[in-house]
Amino acid sequence: MKRILVTGALGQIGSELVPALRAAYGDDAVIASDVRAPAADARQEPFLTLDCTDAAALAAAVREHRVDTIYHLAALLSATAEKAPQKAYQVNLGTLVNVLEVARESRCALFTPSSIGAFGPSTPRDPAPQDTVQRPTTMYGVTKVAGELLCDYYHRRFGVDARGVRYPGLISYVSPPGGGTTDYAVDIFYCALEQGRYSCFLSADTQLDMMYMPDAIRAAMELMAADPTRLRHRNAFNVTAMQLTPARLAASIERHLPDFAIEYDVDPARQAIADSWPRRIDDTAAREEWGWRAEYGLEAMTGDMLEHLSLKLGRPLPAARR
Numbered sequence: 001m002k003r004i005l006v007t008g009a010l011g012q013i014g015s016e017l018v019p020a021l022r023a024a025y026g027d028d029a030v031i032a033s034d035v036r037a038p039a040a041d042a043r044q045e046p047f048l049t050l051d052c053t054d055a056a057a058l059a060a061a062v063r064e065h066r067v068d069t070i071y072h073l074a075a076l077l078s079a080t081a082e083k084a085p086q087k088a089y090q091v092n093l094g095t096l097v098n099v100l101e102v103a104r105e106s107r108c109a110l111f112t113p114s115s116i117g118a119f120g121p122s123t124p125r126d127p128a129p130q131d132t133v134q135r136p137t138t139m140y141g142v143t144k145v146a147g148e149l150l151c152d153y154y155h156r157r158f159g160v161d162a163r164g165v166r167y168p169g170l171i172s173y174v175s176p177p178g179g180g181t182t183d184y185a186v187d188i189f190y191c192a193l194e195q196g197r198y199s200c201f202l203s204a205d206t207q208l209d210m211m212y213m214p215d216a217i218r219a220a221m222e223l224m225a226a227d228p229t230r231l232r233h234r235n236a237f238n239v240t241a242m243q244l245t246p247a248r249l250a251a252s253i254e255r256h257l258p259d260f261a262i263e264y265d266v267d268p269a270r271q272a273i274a275d276s277w278p279r280r281i282d283d284t285a286a287r288e289e290w291g292w293r294a295e296y297g298l299e300a301m302t303g304d305m306l307e308h309l310s311l312k313l314g315r316p317l318p319a320a321r322r
């Protein structure tokens with residue numbers, strides 16, 4: 001039987017990955033953990049309060065629960081990391097080293113997400129290839145590139161079954177995003193339904209890769225189940241589903257909510273981060289090596305997001321949705 005530990009499980013990805021893993025492997029097989037405790041009414045066992053910067057506590061948890069696979073999601077995201085770079089270094093790289101060490105000692109398989117933030121202004125922007133120049137200008141990006149290399153190193157040097165993807169911005173309705181540069185693509189849906197308007201912190205034509213959460217969860221689980229002999233890359237597979245600009249996303253929402261209006265109040269810090277990232281990434285390697293294929297494009301994602309969020313927020317959609 002599989003024994004899976006998910007770190008950072010209360011975040012945007014973990015909130016949906018944990019139920020998906022529990023549906024696939026059984027409730028008891030998946031131990032959720034986070035540095036913070038869940039709200040009492042949302043607590044779903046098994047859950048551990050676990051700070052992954054504490055190597056001893058992490059190793060004890062892996063031993064005690066006989067963990068054989070770790071999904072390591074604990075991190076500080078791009079915009080948050082830029083506000084507290086020293087802490088981001090400590091959390092993003094400190095926890096990864098601890099997780100890699102415990103994976104080495106206890107022979108665990110390991111999934112670690114990297115990000116489009118691992119690219120920088122000197123990366124070819126459209127598209128960014130799988131193997132290319134990576135000179136990011138943010139602390140988040142620095143920790144992501146170093147993390148990709150560390151995971152490759154632990155695989156080559158110690159045989160750790162480390163795998164990972166470079167996620168684009170992720171869009172979901174279950175949990176709020178955790179302080180990333182692509183958060184606008186979630187915020188816009190809440191504001192559209194609650195206020196009928198949205199003030200966007202990126203400029204209208206800022207194009208970035210995005211993905212709907214069900215695809216992101218499937219990517220993680222499919223990569224971990226992939227035949228290792230087919231994987232020429234192991235960590236940091238580019239994966240994408242769509243290229244969005246705020247204007248394109250707003251137009252898609254407007255097709256459902258005709259009175260919706262977007263305005264722009266650009267935040268220089270987040271705009272600078274977005275401008276240092278590619279406009280499109282090339283995910284051919286993921287397609288060829290483990291059969292990656294996104295299911296949701298812009299229109300399917302917008303329809304599904306509005307349907308679920310309107311129920312969650314108790315804001316019915318207009319009857320004459322196109």
Ligand SMILES: NC(=O)c1ccc[n+]([C@@H]2O[C@H](COP(=O)([O-])OP(=O)(O)OC[C@H]3O[C@@H](n4cnc5c(N)ncnc54)[C@H](O)[C@@H]3O)[C@@H](O)[C@H]2O)c1
Pocket residue numbers: 007008009010011012013014033034035036050051052053072073074075076077091095113114115116166167168169170171176177178179180182
């Ligand atoms: N969400 C995205 O759009 C996106 C895109 C690309 C990559 N990623 C990557 O995916 C991973 C998960 O992202 P997310 O969106 O779920 O992030 P999130 O910010 O929503 O969640 C991260 C979780 O980690 C927890 N955490 C922070 N420090 C910790 C520590 N020391 N020990 C244990 N837990 C700790 C936080 O409490 C939080 O619940 C990260 O590595 C992130 O860089 C996310």
